[in-house]
Amino acid sequence: MTAEIITIGDELLIGQVINSNQAFIAERFNTVGIVTERMTTVGDSDVPVREAFAAAFARHDVVAVTGGLGPTHDDITKRLVCEFFGTDLVTDEGTLAHIKELAQRRNLPLIQSNLDQALVPRSCTVIPNRNGTAPGMLFERDGRYFAVMPGVPFEMKAMVDDWLLPFFAGRSDGLIVRHRTLKTTGIGESMLAKRIGDVSEFLGTDGSATLAFLPNPMGTKLRITVKHRDAAFVDASLARIESALRARAERYIYASDEQELEHVVGRLLNEQRRTLALAESCTGGFIAHRVTNVPGSSAYFLRGFVTYSDRAKTEDLGVPAELIARHGAVSAETAEAMAAGARRRSGADIALSCTGIAGPGGGSPEKPVGLCYIGFADAARTFALKFSFGDHRLRFKDRASQAALELLRRSLLRFDTLDG
Amino acid sequence: MTAEIITIGDELLIGQVINSNQAFIAERFNTVGIVTERMTTVGDSDVPVREAFAAAFARHDVVAVTGGLGPTHDDITKRLVCEFFGTDLVTDEGTLAHIKELAQRRNLPLIQSNLDQALVPRSCTVIPNRNGTAPGMLFERDGRYFAVMPGVPFEMKAMVDDWLLPFFAGRSDGLIVRHRTLKTTGIGESMLAKRIGDVSEFLGTDGSATLAFLPNPMGTKLRITVKHRDAAFVDASLARIESALRARAERYIYASDEQELEHVVGRLLNEQRRTLALAESCTGGFIAHRVTNVPGSSAYFLRGFVTYSDRAKTEDLGVPAELIARHGAVSAETAEAMAAGARRRSGADIALSCTGIAGPGGGSPEKPVGLCYIGFADAARTFALKFSFGDHRLRFKDRASQAALELLRRSLLRFDTLDG
Known part of the structure; x- marks a missing residue:
């Protein structure tokens, strides 16, 4: 079966909200063999919503609509769905009971606009909303389906997972x-x-x-x-x-699939019972941040040094001041000395280091913005690799951290050569 | 002027990627008086892309398209745009020079598929892409506009801000x-x-x-x-x-507007000519990462210590082992000693520290997941504040870093009280 997802809301059209509902529904539909072929977003006004309903239901087996089901004046979806299917509203007793129970549980007053949410189109099947007051609704015509749900992500998600997917799992055409x-x-x-x-x-x-x-x-x-x-x-x-x-x-x-590089190296370090230290200059702590995003990383990550100044490189890592003076803070020699120093100071099995020019300033013809050295030290060897990561400061950090962790991965997997 | 935004990519239709390009473009268009009325997403296949182009350009003054401009076989946008506007591809010399320069700067080989990106439709105006090799293109027909850009967000965003908005700012119609x-x-x-x-x-x-x-x-x-x-x-x-x-x-x-807290404190530190050091445990380098995201931060940020283990807290910051044994690594006493130690070791005017339980493991009834102490030390005082940042590891880091930098902001602005 093919699908179109329609999201309704002015907040989407002014860019106030990033549309995460579409991706969620599409990903879930995939698991029951429904292939999303189009996604459409329109605002809270009659003509474009009407057009979107008609075009989508003419083209696809399944139409999923979210948004515009709340109790306020700008929520127009229910009225337009009734018009589209030529039906009227009736009170759904199950929904009414649920709304009263929810109001009591959350200690909220039962005002008319809440009670009105129990009104549903006569010809639909109600999709229960356990997390909110606005029910969903499913229409069927000639083996095609039209589902309408609220736009609040956690309400919609539960309705999809609890009700819509089991419903479609038995009905999809097998692809x-x-x-x-x-x-x-x-x-x-x-x-x-x-x-x-x-x-x-x-x-x-x-x-x-x-x-x-x-x-x-x-x-x-x-x-x-x-x-x-x-x-x-x-x-x-x-x-x-x-x-x-x-x-x-x-x-x-x-x-x-969804695994990040910091999880991969974390698992390898754990398996090999090896510990890690970091010495960062240009990445400014970003490699340590990534390493410590992994739950349980304290088992292998001992410490990091963010040696942004030359003095910090000398005092915290023991990089000789004359080495920095001779080769520069951004050099293979300094990267090697940083890694060796971090390893020695921390007692870790492996240390990585990073020194470079993240920009936008600080470049020269010999050492342009983007230049970066990644250093590596373990019991057997100490060396540095040279890279160029471009002139965008945050992308530079992304690329440099990825290169450092990738170097670690290759060393833990005992690749013959570690670069290229 | 009204607009439709078309995003192209199978990755969007299977829900692998949340579509953030639409919201970005819509928000930016708003600032120059362009009102987005519809957003459409289709996959990497000819028929739906053709249909989307025709429907959108018939309905709206401006059509913005992203995606499908890369060098691989699944990138079809350029061919279909040529077909739609009845034109063919010619080499754009400016783009070719840019691609060669970018390849040299990033130390990449110049292979044919990269060079082919300099081919652009004959009848378009090239939108330069300073962050990548795929150029954008703008077509004009009878006072209506059709802009095509790559789907890579940071490439697209720079093209919108640097080129498209100034272009439309002089052409929009009043509101x-x-x-x-x-x-x-x-x-x-x-x-x-x-x-x-x-x-x-x-x-x-x-x-x-x-x-x-x-x-x-x-x-x-x-x-x-x-x-x-x-x-x-x-x-x-x-x-x-x-x-x-x-x-x-x-x-x-x-x-x-778009300013981040790290830019605000960076400006204050610069103005007051004061220097900063950091001692992080639970945030694992994230505060240092944020501080060093600011260009020129080396003027005031001296160094950071990511003391993930107790031994690192003692060796690198001089926190007495018996203090940790008595009060625990997550305590006001340890946070204060970390900040004082970082300040003393670095010679910085101000030091911040952070120690806590980011979870998901490591909590206890007395010290639950989410507990966090932020330490502060300057010439006049050393103290720590207690917080609770919830049980989601990455959100915890966001909140803890924000609280630490906000504490720094308030101290630099000499607020009477620093908490609450």
Whole structure:
């Protein structure tokens, strides 16, 4: 079955609210074989809502509408739904009882506008709203479905998960859609595409599988999508395509699906019972922040030094002042000395360091903005790698932290070479 | 002028990515008098994209399209735009030079798929993309406009702010919509609303001005919106309403519009020529990260210590081991000793510290998850404040960093009392 999601609300059209309802519904619909083909947002006014209803229900098997069901004057959805389906409002006793019970439980006065929410279109099936007073409603016409829900995310989400998905799970027409995402880093989108080569070699030619490249400052995600009526076929295809991608780009794939790089290195450090220290200059604590976003990271992360000044590098990490004077604070030599110093001071098994020019100021022809050295020290070796991360300060931090954690991942996995 | 925003991408239709581009463009369009009436999302396939282009350009003065401009096989937008406007691709020399320069600066190989991004439709005006290789393009037909930009948010945002808004600012048709946002922290939404009282007293009754409360973990934003055809009226209304809000809640307002708290304290530290050091435990480097997000922060930020282990607190900050043993690592005493130690070790004028239980584990009945102490030390005093920041690890870091920086702001502004 195909779907269109319609979100209604002036707050969306002025950009006051980022629309997260669409993504939620689309993701959930996917799990029961409903493929969203279009999303439309219109404001709280009659003509565009009417047009959107008609266009969507003509084109798709399922239409999901959110928004405009509250008790205030700008909530017009219920009236327009009645008009669209040629029906009128009747009191739903179950909803009325729920509204009274909710008011009592929350210690709220029962005013008329709340009681009016028990009025529902005569020809709909009520979708219960356990978290609020506005009920949802489902219409069916000739095997097609039109669902209307409030726009409040936590009310809508519970209605989708508790009621709408079980309802559709038994009715969808069998097309199964599954995704797998492989997350890469340390290679540009174009080079990755070149390495992977002709995708038709492993996607097959029956159109059931697609591959998307999704770049961002942390790396490029490869998203595999397989659509088919046979679940075993879908799983086999996903596995085959994942293998093909791994055969071509294994080195750069650090995680699958929603996992972040800090979780991957955290798991490796835990498994290998190794501890970590950090010495940061240009990233200003961002690597430590990412490492400590992982619950339980205190098991392996001992401490970090944010040595923003040269004096801090010398006093906290023991980087010789004359080394900084000779090579500069942004140099391979300083990065190495920072990592070695953090390791020595903390007693950690491994230390990473980072020194660079995040910009926008501070660059020179020899050392331009974006230049960055990542240092590494463990019992066996101390070295630094050189990078260039562009001239946007926050993107620079994203890229530098990702490169540092990726270097750690490769070292923990004992890659032959750690760069490139 | 009215607008439709079209976002293209399968990742949106499967719910993998929440669409933040629409809200950004709509909000920015508002500032130059362009009213967004519809938002449409379609996938990476020819028929729905074609239909969306035709329907939107027939209905609205401005169409803004994002997505599908990358170098890989699933990026179809450029081809379909050429088809829609009946034109072909030519190399844009300016874009080609930019791509070569960017590749050199980022130390990337120049492969054909990157060079191909310099191909643009013959009949468009190129919108430069300073943060990436895919140029934007603007078409004009009979006083209506069709703008196409990449879907990568930070590339698109710079193109809108640097190029598209100045372009449209001179061409829109009269209704002026301006917003001003006052950012508050350290007070809950309900208490803030109570303090501000009856908004009709200062908004006026002609409907031209509205006030929205926008709560988030960093605090509550107050957004004033004024719509009118007379620019002087709009500016006078904004100024009057801002004054009224400041009279009622000045203490809690730390910034206006897009400014972050780290920029505000950075400016104050610079003006007062004072230096800062940080000692973080539970926030794991996040406060240092925020402080160093400000360009030029090296002028006042000397260093940070991320003392995740007790041993690090003792060795790097000189917190006595017996003090930690007696009061616990999460205590007012430890927070004070951390701040004092960071100040002493760094020689900074002011030091902040933070120790707490970010969760999800590590809580106890006496010291539950969410408990946090923020320490402060300057030449005159050393003290700690107690907070409770909830049980969501990342929200905890947001709130704790905000409370620490707000404490710094109040101390730099010499508030009589620093808490509450």
